[in-house]
Amino acid sequence: MLGLVLVLLISVLAIIGPLLYPVDPFEIIWAPMSAPGTTERALLGTDYLGRDILAGLLVGAKSTLIVGLTAAALTVIIGLVIGALAGFYLGMIDEILMRVTEFFQVLPPLLFAMVLVTMLSPSLWVVAVSIGVVSWPPTARLARAEFLRIRNLEYVTASRASGVRQGYIIWRVILPNALPPLIVSATLTIGTAILFEAGLSFLGLSDPNVMSWGLMIGSGREYMLDAWWIVTLPGVMIFLAVLGVSLVGDGLNDAFNPKLRRR
Amino acid sequence: MSVLKVNHLCVDYRSRTGHIRLVDDVSFDIQPNKTLAIVGESGCGKSMTALAMMRLLPDGATITKGVITLQGTSLTGLPEAQMRDIRGASMSMIFQEPMTSLNPVFSVGEQIAEVLRLHTDLDKQQVREKVQALIRSVGISDASQRSSAYPHELSGGMRQRIMIAMALACSPKVLIADEPTTAVDVTVQAQIFSLLRDLQARTSTAIILITHDMGVVAEMADDIIVMYAGRVAERGSVETVLSQPAHPYTRGLIDCVPHLQLGSNISLKPVTEIPGVVPALETIGAGCPFVSRCGLSEEKCEAVMPELLEVRPSHQVACWNSQEA
Numbered sequence: 369m370l371g372l373v374l375v376l377l378i379s380v381l382a383i384i385g386p387l388l389y390p391v392d393p394f395e396i397i398w399a400p401m402s403a404p405g406t407t408e409r410a411l412l413g414t415d416y417l418g419r420d421i422l423a424g425l426l427v428g429a430k431s432t433l434i435v436g437l438t439a440a441a442l443t444v445i446i447g448l449v450i451g452a453l454a455g456f457y458l459g460m461i462d463e464i465l466m467r468v469t470e471f472f473q474v475l476p477p478l479l480f481a482m483v484l485v486t487m488l489s490p491s492l493w494v495v496a497v498s499i500g501v502v503s504w505p506p507t508a509r510l511a512r513a514e515f516l517r518i519r520n521l522e523y524v525t526a527s528r529a530s531g532v533r534q535g536y537i538i539w540r541v542i543l544p545n546a547l548p549p550l551i552v553s554a555t556l557t558i559g560t561a562i563l564f565e566a567g568l569s570f571l572g573l574s575d576p577n578v579m580s581w582g583l584m585i586g587s588g589r590e591y592m593l594d595a596w597w598i599v600t601l602p603g604v605m606i607f608l609a610v611l612g613v614s615l616v617g618d619g620l621n622d623a624f625n626p627k628l629r630r631r
Numbered sequence: 632m633s634v635l636k637v638n639h640l641c642v643d644y645r646s647r648t649g650h651i652r653l654v655d656d657v658s659f660d661i662q663p664n665k666t667l668a669i670v671g672e673s674g675c676g677k678s679m680t681a682l683a684m685m686r687l688l689p690d691g692a693t694i695t696k697g698v699i700t701l702q703g704t705s706l707t708g709l710p711e712a713q714m715r716d717i718r719g720a721s722m723s724m725i726f727q728e729p730m731t732s733l734n735p736v737f738s739v740g741e742q743i744a745e746v747l748r749l750h751t752d753l754d755k756q757q758v759r760e761k762v763q764a765l766i767r768s769v770g771i772s773d774a775s776q777r778s779s780a781y782p783h784e785l786s787g788g789m790r791q792r793i794m795i796a797m798a799l800a801c802s803p804k805v806l807i808a809d810e811p812t813t814a815v816d817v818t819v820q821a822q823i824f825s826l827l828r829d830l831q832a833r834t835s836t837a838i839i840l841i842t843h844d845m846g847v848v849a850e851m852a853d854d855i856i857v858m859y860a861g862r863v864a865e866r867g868s869v870e871t872v873l874s875q876p877a878h879p880y881t882r883g884l885i886d887c888v889p890h891l892q893l894g895s896n897i898s899l900k901p902v903t904e905i906p907g908v909v910p911a912l913e914t915i916g917a918g919c920p921f922v923s924r925c926g927l928s929e930e931k932c933e934a935v936m937p938e939l940l941e942v943r944p945s946h947q948v949a950c951w952n953s954q955e956a
Contacts, residue, residue: 458690520689526732528687530719530746530797544736 371615378609382433385426393423393579401595415584415598416591424584425605431580432562432609435496439561442500443507444554450504451511452546456519456538466512469505477502478567485573492575499564503557510553514546548624555617559610566606581606633660634804634837635684635722640697642676642683642861651912653679653692655861661854663804664835668852668869670842670884674909676861677841681807684839685724686714702804720750723798724807728814729790733782739793740766740778746800765796770826788819795826802834809841824851845888849873857881860909860920863939867946877948879925880905919950927952 391397396418397409404413404421412422454465472480484498518524519542527541568574569582570589581602588598642654654676661667669677682688684699686706699706701722706714726732734742743762747753753761766774769792782790791811798806808827812820828851831838840851848855848869855872857865857880865878876882883905907924918933919925925932931951939949 522726522728522731523734525687526724526726526794527734528718529685529724529726531715531717531749532719532745533715541734545734 369619371612371617371619374608374612375616378429378605378612379433381426382429385429386423389423389426391420391423393419393427395419401591401598403595404597404601412601413595413597415588416595421584421597421601424579425581425601427579428581428584428602429605429609431492431578432565432582432606435492435499435565435580436558436562436609436613438493438496439499439503439564440554440557442497443504443557443561444550446500446504447507448511448543448550451508451513452515452538452543454508455512455515456534456542462512465508469508472502473505475502478564481564481568482571482573485568490568490573490575492578492580495565495568495574496561499561499568503560503564507550507553507557510549511546514549515542518542518545548620552617552621552624555613555620559613559617562606562610562613633662634702635839636660636698636700637680637684638698638700640680640683640699641695642679642688642692643695644692646691649913653861653912654683656697657856657858657861657863658697659854659856659866661805661837661839663837664831665853666831666838666840666851668840668842668848668855669858670845670848670855671858671864672843672909674912675858677858678809679861680858681724681809681839681841684805684807685718685722686711687718716750719746719798719803720801721803722805722807723801723803724809725791725794725798725811727810729787729794730814732794733790735782738779738781739785739790740780743778743793743797743800746797750801761800765800766793768799768830769793769796770822787815788822791815791819791823792826795823795830799830799834799836803836805837805839807839807841810843811840812847813842820847827851843884845873845885857884860912860915862920862936863947863949864921865946865948865950866939871943871946875946877942877946877953878921878950879927879952880921883924 397420398407398414398418400414400416400418402414404411406413412425415421415424450465450469454462481498481502484501485494488494524537524541527537532541565574565580566582566585569580569586572586574580574583574586576583584602585599588595592599637660638658640654640657641652644651644653657676657680659667669680671677679688679692683694684706688694694707697707701717706717709717733739740762743765744758747758747761762778763774766778771777771789771792777785785793812823815823824847827838830836840847842848852869855866855869856863857872857878859880865872865876865881872881873885876885883903886903887905889902905924910920910923916933918935919937922928922932929951937949937951939947940953941947942953
């Protein structure tokens, strides 16, 4: 419940926040490094350039969520396709796809994402895609395991016995039954992707023209000791967002698992 | 005129450790409106024979010899695409576990409709009507309600009826029923069998009934094949085989069935068991596979596999001692 409330709150903030509080987060509006509550012009204070932190948090919510959702969607799509094909066809296809998966798994994800972002100029979409490209292997393994489990169940054989095509068996018979754990893992991936984006921004590898929480932390890190609010406030937002998404994931897991439902 | 002919079917399983013959030289044919029972213990190759006919053998198992002919078409060499058109249309199958053989995420009506959409050109409305008619035909009364139910909302017997409705949706020529009642109550079992008999009388479908229960055979079948370790031990019409079983294994299976004799005093005939278990297929030597469990075994049985020979018209046995039987 708490998770759902947090996620909804942040989504609402991201959508209507900038409308209710139309301040450009890049505009210098007050003296730099004003503490929260010291001025009416900026309720949550200003950063090292005198930009409004509240405006940054509100506008940043949108880009943070976009990166999280895009990366998670990409993770699920790549992971599902590879895992489904490997787990269904087995044999050579499985061998090849799993070796490819392992190749991606042994690369340190943060370094790999950094390389991708550096090569492709840091824009919001490049960051989202890079995160997706480095985080699909666990999803692929999960999807493969589910397909392996389900492909030999009796209703799959029964389906075959009624003469359906292989594509139908993969997408309409096995996939809907394999979805619950994948949905949970996708939800948790959103949280990981948000953290990832923050990490990349902290290292200076994010779009400097798009306000995000990671960018706020990254650019304000040198002033951490003089003005705690510059990094702490976006940090708290990231914490709440990831917590919310993880709680929703756990909740879905319990809801999908009939043994845990009556607790 | 037989609808389905199986000639010298062999199914082999290849693994890294070697290969095993799961089904060895099995032949039979079946006429429309008749029921053939394939009987044997677990692991005797009866389910593999059924899956081979549908060309749905599990990974590693292949048909290595023999011909399966359905209405004049050989199924063994048929491309997969054409085989798909046959499955569920001219030949369909119902499975042992009604609890697990329906897809849990679709309503049962949807699952029956899918078979119709796949094999017929009916439009939406016609499919809907046909689904209702099929559900009614398997003895479920409130068809419109039941068709939107999900498998977990139905009882085991109900689900098996749905499976039968699905299997019969396109009026198949041959219906393979792989132990259709092992997982349901005795009372439901009786209902399912009377349903199958009714439907057979209406559609003249040939039924291949796979079972280990001689009681079921006596009730349902016209002909019987007794399988042991992948081979045919005995075959013939049900009356002859059950009244004059010639193979010691067949006699053993018949004696395993508890008999409840209702007379002036209710008595229970003692049930005799067959000692031992089915041997692992890789350990079978040149002789008769039943030799280790047979009460009549002699030297010859160990050394040479007996051939399937006629003891009387349309009654064949593979046993050296069948004459004494």
